[in-house]
Amino acid sequence: MNLEIFYKTLSDIYTLNCVRSLLDWDQQVNLPPAGAAGRAQQLEMLSLLVHQLYTDPKFAALVDELSEKSAVLADDDRVSVREIKRNLDRQRKLPSDFVAEKSRITSLCYTEWTKARPANNFKAVQAYLEQIIELSRRECELVGYKEHPYDALLDDYEPYATLSQVKPLLLDLGEELAKLVPRIEAKTAGASVPNGVYPEELQRELCSRVLADMGFRFDRGRLDKTHHPFECSLGTDDIRITTRFDSGNYLSALATALHEGGHAIYEQNLPARHRGTPLGSPVSLGIHESQSRLWENIIGRSRPFAEYLWQVLAEVMPEESKLVSPEDLWRSLNQVKPTLIRVEADEVTYSLHVVIRMLLEEQLISGALSVSELPGAWDDMYQKYLGIRPAGDKEGVLQDVHWYSGMVGYFPTYALGNLYGALFFRTAQKEIPDLDQLIQSGRFGMVVAWLREKIYQHGMRYHGLELAQRISGEALSVRPFLEYLRGKHGV
Amino acid sequence: MNLEIFYKTLSDIYTLNCVRSLLDWDQQVNLPPAGAAGRAQQLEMLSLLVHQLYTDPKFAALVDELSEKSAVLADDDRVSVREIKRNLDRQRKLPSDFVAEKSRITSLCYTEWTKARPANNFKAVQAYLEQIIELSRRECELVGYKEHPYDALLDDYEPYATLSQVKPLLLDLGEELAKLVPRIEAKTAGASVPNGVYPEELQRELCSRVLADMGFRFDRGRLDKTHHPFECSLGTDDIRITTRFDSGNYLSALATALHEGGHAIYEQNLPARHRGTPLGSPVSLGIHESQSRLWENIIGRSRPFAEYLWQVLAEVMPEESKLVSPEDLWRSLNQVKPTLIRVEADEVTYSLHVVIRMLLEEQLISGALSVSELPGAWDDMYQKYLGIRPAGDKEGVLQDVHWYSGMVGYFPTYALGNLYGALFFRTAQKEIPDLDQLIQSGRFGMVVAWLREKIYQHGMRYHGLELAQRISGEALSVRPFLEYLRGKHGV
Numbered sequence: 001m002n003l004e005i006f007y008k009t010l011s012d013i014y015t016l017n018c019v020r021s022l023l024d025w026d027q028q029v030n031l032p033p034a035g036a037a038g039r040a041q042q043l044e045m046l047s048l049l050v051h052q053l054y055t056d057p058k059f060a061a062l063v064d065e066l067s068e069k070s071a072v073l074a075d076d077d078r079v080s081v082r083e084i085k086r087n088l089d090r091q092r093k094l095p096s097d098f099v100a101e102k103s104r105i106t107s108l109c110y111t112e113w114t115k116a117r118p119a120n121n122f123k124a125v126q127a128y129l130e131q132i133i134e135l136s137r138r139e140c141e142l143v144g145y146k147e148h149p150y151d152a153l154l155d156d157y158e159p160y161a162t163l164s165q166v167k168p169l170l171l172d173l174g175e176e177l178a179k180l181v182p183r184i185e186a187k188t189a190g191a192s193v194p195n196g197v198y199p200e201e202l203q204r205e206l207c208s209r210v211l212a213d214m215g216f217r218f219d220r221g222r223l224d225k226t227h228h229p230f231e232c233s234l235g236t237d238d239i240r241i242t243t244r245f246d247s248g249n250y251l252s253a254l255a256t257a258l259h260e261g262g263h264a265i266y267e268q269n270l271p272a273r274h275r276g277t278p279l280g281s282p283v284s285l286g287i288h289e290s291q292s293r294l295w296e297n298i299i300g301r302s303r304p305f306a307e308y309l310w311q312v313l314a315e316v317m318p319e320e321s322k323l324v325s326p327e328d329l330w331r332s333l334n335q336v337k338p339t340l341i342r343v344e345a346d347e348v349t350y351s352l353h354v355v356i357r358m359l360l361e362e363q364l365i366s367g368a369l370s371v372s373e374l375p376g377a378w379d380d381m382y383q384k385y386l387g388i389r390p391a392g393d394k395e396g397v398l399q400d401v402h403w404y405s406g407m408v409g410y411f412p413t414y415a416l417g418n419l420y421g422a423l424f425f426r427t428a429q430k431e432i433p434d435l436d437q438l439i440q441s442g443r444f445g446m447v448v449a450w451l452r453e454k455i456y457q458h459g460m461r462y463h464g465l466e467l468a469q470r471i472s473g474e475a476l477s478v479r480p481f482l483e484y485l486r487g488k489h490g491v
Numbered sequence: 492m493n494l495e496i497f498y499k500t501l502s503d504i505y506t507l508n509c510v511r512s513l514l515d516w517d518q519q520v521n522l523p524p525a526g527a528a529g530r531a532q533q534l535e536m537l538s539l540l541v542h543q544l545y546t547d548p549k550f551a552a553l554v555d556e557l558s559e560k561s562a563v564l565a566d567d568d569r570v571s572v573r574e575i576k577r578n579l580d581r582q583r584k585l586p587s588d589f590v591a592e593k594s595r596i597t598s599l600c601y602t603e604w605t606k607a608r609p610a611n612n613f614k615a616v617q618a619y620l621e622q623i624i625e626l627s628r629r630e631c632e633l634v635g636y637k638e639h640p641y642d643a644l645l646d647d648y649e650p651y652a653t654l655s656q657v658k659p660l661l662l663d664l665g666e667e668l669a670k671l672v673p674r675i676e677a678k679t680a681g682a683s684v685p686n687g688v689y690p691e692e693l694q695r696e697l698c699s700r701v702l703a704d705m706g707f708r709f710d711r712g713r714l715d716k717t718h719h720p721f722e723c724s725l726g727t728d729d730i731r732i733t734t735r736f737d738s739g740n741y742l743s744a745l746a747t748a749l750h751e752g753g754h755a756i757y758e759q760n761l762p763a764r765h766r767g768t769p770l771g772s773p774v775s776l777g778i779h780e781s782q783s784r785l786w787e788n789i790i791g792r793s794r795p796f797a798e799y800l801w802q803v804l805a806e807v808m809p810e811e812s813k814l815v816s817p818e819d820l821w822r823s824l825n826q827v828k829p830t831l832i833r834v835e836a837d838e839v840t841y842s843l844h845v846v847i848r849m850l851l852e853e854q855l856i857s858g859a860l861s862v863s864e865l866p867g868a869w870d871d872m873y874q875k876y877l878g879i880r881p882a883g884d885k886e887g888v889l890q891d892v893h894w895y896s897g898m899v900g901y902f903p904t905y906a907l908g909n910l911y912g913a914l915f916f917r918t919a920q921k922e923i924p925d926l927d928q929l930i931q932s933g934r935f936g937m938v939v940a941w942l943r944e945k946i947y948q949h950g951m952r953y954h955g956l957e958l959a960q961r962i963s964g965e966a967l968s969v970r971p972f973l974e975y976l977r978g979k980h981g982v
Contacts, residue, residue: 012536015532015533015536016536018529018533019510019514019533019536019537022513022514022517022533023510023513026513026517030713031729032709032710032711032712032713032728032729033710033711034708034710034711034728034729035711035725035726035728035729037728038509038725038726038727038728038729039726039729041506042506042509042510042513042726045503045506045507045510046510049540217525218523219523219524219525220523220524220525220526221523222521222523234526234529235526235529235530235533236529237523237525237526237528237529238522238523238525238526238529238530
């Protein structure tokens with residue numbers, strides 16, 4: 001049994017993936033404009049090297065051999081082999097000419113999209129998007145599925161989940177939220193938001209203080225500034241996040257820092273002894289998103305957190321703290337109002353944006369909807385679920401990068417993240433005594449310890465829906481999330 | 492003739508080397524403390540990949556084949572093949588167990604040195620340094636040499652140069668400078684230096700303005716802050732430099748920015764069509780250093796530059812410009828006084844530090860001096876050449892990282908840089924009309940254009956001493972440098 005070679009290869013792949021992450025992080029944070037072409041070459045080369053290691057026939061044969069003997073493997077090894085085989089099987093089903101064509105079309109479509117969006121011109125990118133949908137449908141057939149072609153796409157982002165599990169949840173969520181939104185909007189209307197001028201230095205200090213209290217380890221990570229915030233893992237001990245600063249509203253940078261910080265704390269707490277293997281890796285995008293949304297929303301927009309935040313504010317921006325009360329902060333953090341842009345949406349309407357995208361994706365893949373009909377269908381969906389209508393494609397169907405860069409099947413994980421997060425937090429409330437008191441005093445250690453025990457330590461041992469069941473004792477549903485929202489807003 | 496494969500391999504090696512440069516740059520600029528172990532693994536993996544490409548038997552055979560047929564190659568190809576063969580031949584002469592041992596001992600010695608230096612304790616690292624000198628001597632025998640073993644080491648940093656060429660220059664330089672220093676010291680004594688408090692932001696602005704005027708392309712590079720300043724090439728269009736800021740003296744950050752900027756402008760102006768090949772690469776460390784010292788010292792400490800600098804100061808720090816005259820700036824920039832630490836030395840005494848190191852290196856390699864005798868010999872040399880004596884090894888033999896990280900034969904290139912620089916500038920003065928006037932008004936474009944034509948465009952077509960001869964019409968000597976110093980200080 002060549003487990004040693006198996007793990008050595010995983011370790012090499014991990015090392016190269018960390019390097020690729022640095023190339024990517026640096027591109028978004030530091031790269032001089034003219035450096036883009038060289039960087040693209042560097043990224044391509046690293047991707048090729050990883051691909052070569054992964055699909056080396058000897059390694060593939062080893063994985064198959066280990067998989068056949070998996071009954072005699074130790075538990076940990078069995079999980080690793082299972083997940084690597086799963087990934088490898090998918091890759092082996094995609095012929096290299098398909099991969100090359102998808103890569104080529106995706107790159108062309110993305111470039112066209114970056115021009116089409118500001119020009120408000122869906123037509124300019126329509127033909128490329130048609131090819132991407134066609135390629136996605138071919139991918140479904142190549143990869144295979146049991147029930148619905150869409151399963152083959154979803155599986156790439158939320159392993160083991162199927163449309164028959166996810167769609168009822170999202171439909172349910174859509175209908176309930178559509179009813180809730182007007183009532184919550186009415187209740188939260190008229191809250192004031194910060195409206196001074198807040199130096200970046202102070203905003204950064206505020207974010208750093210809160211992140212440190214949350215448990216983000218600055219000796220094993222960084223906080224930087226970018227236009228598009230993100231979390232990036234360059235290795236177990238080098239987890240970097242970024243935020244952006246709105247000079248007129250410090251709560252915006254803070255919410256982003258909490259969101260990316262949630263992702264980062266997950267990554268920083270994955271078991272280091274399993275680094276580079278499935279047991280040292282995050283479960284899925286949905287579970288990852290549950291962590292960011294748990295911190296950003298469920299904790300970060302709670303009353304106890306507003307109390308805590310006011311105390312930090314009193315130290316970092318004493319003048320500001322004299323102008324606002326914890327209650328003011330809470331109200332600022334909890335305004336709800338239907339808007340057109342997903343990434344600017346509040347905690348309640350956000351999932352509606354996602355439901356719309358999933359329904360459209362499913363129809364595109366099943367063939368019920370053509371790409372030419374997509375903008376109209378998009379606008380109708382916004383009318384139906386949010387009661388508003390985009391004035392143009394820029395704030396409609398062109399707003400998100402995902403489809404135009406080949407990611408179809410990704411969106412549901414955002415809504416799953418909200419559902420997972422609410423389920424986890426409700427369980428934590430039962431299991432951690434005085435949780436509100438801990439949050440109010442900024443002592444988040446127990447929360448991280450709980451998450452580590454329940455989620456982080458397991459790596460990919462359990463898949464998302466399985467993990468939810470294990471942690472909470474019940475199947476994932478929309479109930480905890482809706483109850484959380486109703487409870488918060490008293491509706 | 493598989494020139495295509497030859498250039499494709501060079502291109503891949505170049506791409507991986509750029510990635511390695513980013514790993515290195517990021518380590519010095521951004522890496523969180525706990526990320527060091529992971530980064531070391533990443534660097535090791537990249538080095539291994541480059542080594543594999545370079546020493547792949549097929550590639551080596553191709554290089555040999557091309558080299559044998561070099562008479563029928565086009566000029567450009569012949570140069571590339573010549574330099575790659577040269578490098579490959581050196582690598583092939585070093586058995587892998589020798590390389591592994593050198594790498595291991597070097598790493599241990601470096602780690603020990605980082606502790607021995609602050610502890611002022613040469614004894615703690617002596618045994619490791621003995622092994623490094625022994626390994627260097629073995630390297631000389633493995634690589635081979637015509638006249639002196641030291642040639643095999645020097646050749647790695649200043650290709651084609653030999654001790655018989657370099658030693659007389661440095662000995663000459665040492666004797667002449669030792670006589671000059673007391674006279675220049677007396678003339679420059681008592682100049683005032685800036686003594687306010689200068690915010691980093693303003694110092695950065697000052698450096699950036701001057702760098703932009705010099706021709707440093709910020710769209711193809713960056714300026715950052717580190718404790719140890721350096722220049723790093725991540726690709727033709729991504730050349731990064733760093734400086735450090737002394738809050739009480741803006742001239743310190745500026746001189747460093749000019750120095751690193753000189754390196755960077757060389758790198759930014761290497762012919763892009765030859766990137767990754769010897770014709771797109773710098774000649775040698777000595778020629779590289781000539782560029783940094785030309786900008787830092789010969790231009791950057793000249794009277795016309797002081798006039799220009801005062802004008803920039805008047806815009807960036809108007810208050811400061813009211814307190815100093817261009818003459819004050821010039822005097823501040825040109826104080827000369829023997830000191831113990833090389834990296835803090837002034838323009839005149841600097842080369843003496845280097846002469847001392849070369850003489851000691853030569854004796855260590857020839858066996859005339861043992862490592863145990865080194866600290867005493869070091870102190871005696873300082874007494875002889877600079878008239879001062881270190882109080883301990885920390886400010887003596889332990890001050891530089893080079894030997895302790897296995898770099899023996901590197902030091903002479905620093906002094907060669909001064910000699911090359913003075914020769915180049917004297918030629919430029921003859922060939923560029925109104926050069927002083929151009930510098931005084933901050934119009935450096937003609938200087939860069941001249942350097943591009945004379946040096947940058949040729950890549951490694953000519954070696955250092957050959958290039959000096961071609962540009963100036965005379966062999967490299969100490970005369971231009973000494974005349975420059977005598978002229979400046981009127982001694």
